[in-house]
Amino acid sequence: MNEIIFLGTSSMAPTKDRNQPSVLLRHGGEIHMFDCGEGTQKQMKHAKVGPAKIKNIYISHWHGDHVIGLPGLIQTLAAGEYSGNLSVFGPEGTEKKLRQLLDVFPFENTFEITARDIKNEKVLETRDYVVHAKELRHSVKCFGYSFTEKDKVRINTEKLKALGLSEGPYLKEVIAGKDVKVGTKIVSQKDICTIKKGRKLTYITDTALCNEAIELAEGSDILICEATFGSALKEKAEERLHLTSMDAARIALESRSKKLILFHFSQRYESVSELEEEAKEIFPNTFSAYDLMKVRF
Amino acid sequence: MNEIIFLGTSSMAPTKDRNQPSVLLRHGGEIHMFDCGEGTQKQMKHAKVGPAKIKNIYISHWHGDHVIGLPGLIQTLAAGEYSGNLSVFGPEGTEKKLRQLLDVFPFENTFEITARDIKNEKVLETRDYVVHAKELRHSVKCFGYSFTEKDKVRINTEKLKALGLSEGPYLKEVIAGKDVKVGTKIVSQKDICTIKKGRKLTYITDTALCNEAIELAEGSDILICEATFGSALKEKAEERLHLTSMDAARIALESRSKKLILFHFSQRYESVSELEEEAKEIFPNTFSAYDLMKVRF
Numbered sequence: 001m002n003e004i005i006f007l008g009t010s011s012m013a014p015t016k017d018r019n020q021p022s023v024l025l026r027h028g029g030e031i032h033m034f035d036c037g038e039g040t041q042k043q044m045k046h047a048k049v050g051p052a053k054i055k056n057i058y059i060s061h062w063h064g065d066h067v068i069g070l071p072g073l074i075q076t077l078a079a080g081e082y083s084g085n086l087s088v089f090g091p092e093g094t095e096k097k098l099r100q101l102l103d104v105f106p107f108e109n110t111f112e113i114t115a116r117d118i119k120n121e122k123v124l125e126t127r128d129y130v131v132h133a134k135e136l137r138h139s140v141k142c143f144g145y146s147f148t149e150k151d152k153v154r155i156n157t158e159k160l161k162a163l164g165l166s167e168g169p170y171l172k173e174v175i176a177g178k179d180v181k182v183g184t185k186i187v188s189q190k191d192i193c194t195i196k197k198g199r200k201l202t203y204i205t206d207t208a209l210c211n212e213a214i215e216l217a218e219g220s221d222i223l224i225c226e227a228t229f230g231s232a233l234k235e236k237a238e239e240r241l242h243l244t245s246m247d248a249a250r251i252a253l254e255s256r257s258k259k260l261i262l263f264h265f266s267q268r269y270e271s272v273s274e275l276e277e278e279a280k281e282i283f284p285n286t287f288s289a290y291d292l293m294k295v296r297f
Numbered sequence: 298m299n300e301i302i303f304l305g306t307s308s309m310a311p312t313k314d315r316n317q318p319s320v321l322l323r324h325g326g327e328i329h330m331f332d333c334g335e336g337t338q339k340q341m342k343h344a345k346v347g348p349a350k351i352k353n354i355y356i357s358h359w360h361g362d363h364v365i366g367l368p369g370l371i372q373t374l375a376a377g378e379y380s381g382n383l384s385v386f387g388p389e390g391t392e393k394k395l396r397q398l399l400d401v402f403p404f405e406n407t408f409e410i411t412a413r414d415i416k417n418e419k420v421l422e423t424r425d426y427v428v429h430a431k432e433l434r435h436s437v438k439c440f441g442y443s444f445t446e447k448d449k450v451r452i453n454t455e456k457l458k459a460l461g462l463s464e465g466p467y468l469k470e471v472i473a474g475k476d477v478k479v480g481t482k483i484v485s486q487k488d489i490c491t492i493k494k495g496r497k498l499t500y501i502t503d504t505a506l507c508n509e510a511i512e513l514a515e516g517s518d519i520l521i522c523e524a525t526f527g528s529a530l531k532e533k534a535e536e537r538l539h540l541t542s543m544d545a546a547r548i549a550l551e552s553r554s555k556k557l558i559l560f561h562f563s564q565r566y567e568s569v570s571e572l573e574e575e576a577k578e579i580f581p582n583t584f585s586a587y588d589l590m591k592v593r594f
Contacts, residue, residue, distance in 0.1 A: 013373050014339040038369045039336035042311040064372050064402035072335040072365050076310050097401050104398045105361035106437050140403050
């Protein structure tokens, strides 16, 4: 089952109940990790998720609360005979910073880490999904990420039969989206295929309100977005280049996302229900995350 | 009240119930921290101890599990308008490593950090206490620490009266330990003073069994000592330069310590009662630490 697990939902400092940011996406037997705040590996123990399946880590930016969990996690992977090839994506300087960070703590690394500095780009593409990154607006270089499943197109044999068509090499082309002439008929995807629309997840933190966030989130099924402050602290949010929960709701609305999940709350909020309520005024399908919350994807 | 708080009692990897190593000593309004594993600042929230009073951090060695909590803690101190002068003591390379570590994460530091590379030495001495460090035997440079209160010598006015002596400037010299002639009498400390013996705390991790550990712990009231393994894994302990709980008990016994508290348990032990029992065969006054345990000092 594909699911999202919120390992940490605080902002800079942890609270008793909220760890620093990290969000997991379990997808097709792989784990994708968005940010890796201090204590992330312990949160994985609480969530009962082993680290062996971690494939890609997407770093939004290098403020400590989003990355301090990296060296501990990597050392635990090394000690646990991790056999994957770990990829770490992040803003300019990521490759150098990761090396500098791992160099501080003597340990024997047993596997390959590929760190890559990204820009506004398609970060990676596999047969099943595409990951895009877009630069946001923060006090240091900071990126949001979207993870989009590819549509799954399959031949619908009943439709095929109904049109009196038989199987053949032309079907591959139709699946790929081409219109193909079969005898006298023009056959296209919609005529004979079942299309399972891919789903889209977008992860946005830390940023001021900006068009880039809206563009990145366009048409998301699930938008995970920071809501550091409530509207009463709108000015502070602007000054610190963060979002209020109403800003997050605006991004969800304007990007025509389907569901908004707020996280990255300032430690000043013991309860975040007010932040959630404010967001719901603009975007009703809003939820606020708590640590270890799981959401089906 | 002076007390010891165990913030983390695991070894390399955390478990659901045990954080990576860190031990606090609250003493005379100051906080002394021994090691600072990942997640230490969150453990302080659970222990309801604010970080503002942290004065000195003593690092045993630079394996990640003992230090990864440093940058997060320091950044939280900076954000919280910490007004102290933080001292960090650790093995050769500490000053450089701390600088390298803090350099990875952009943040605005607001206070002075004094990092000092130590050797076998008296690390510091105040009016009230002395801290000593001694190199242990591990795969990287690693030090144990002892914290010793100075004896508190006060004039006992009843004793003074009983001897027919009156107050005067000579008392200062007697308090300092000199024998002073008053009239025809030789007056010494034991005659007219009450001596409150200072207490000694020793912190030992990570090390193979060695004389240095015994020497450092000599006469401790409380010896906090690693017990990574049980006796069944004695060979593994030796190979990895760690202690079994029985080794820790031997150190307690031979150093004539009064109380032994075990910590730094391998994650393989869900219960550590067997390790405690084994140690008790050698040194009966043994306890095993758990996270957030408080012990009066």
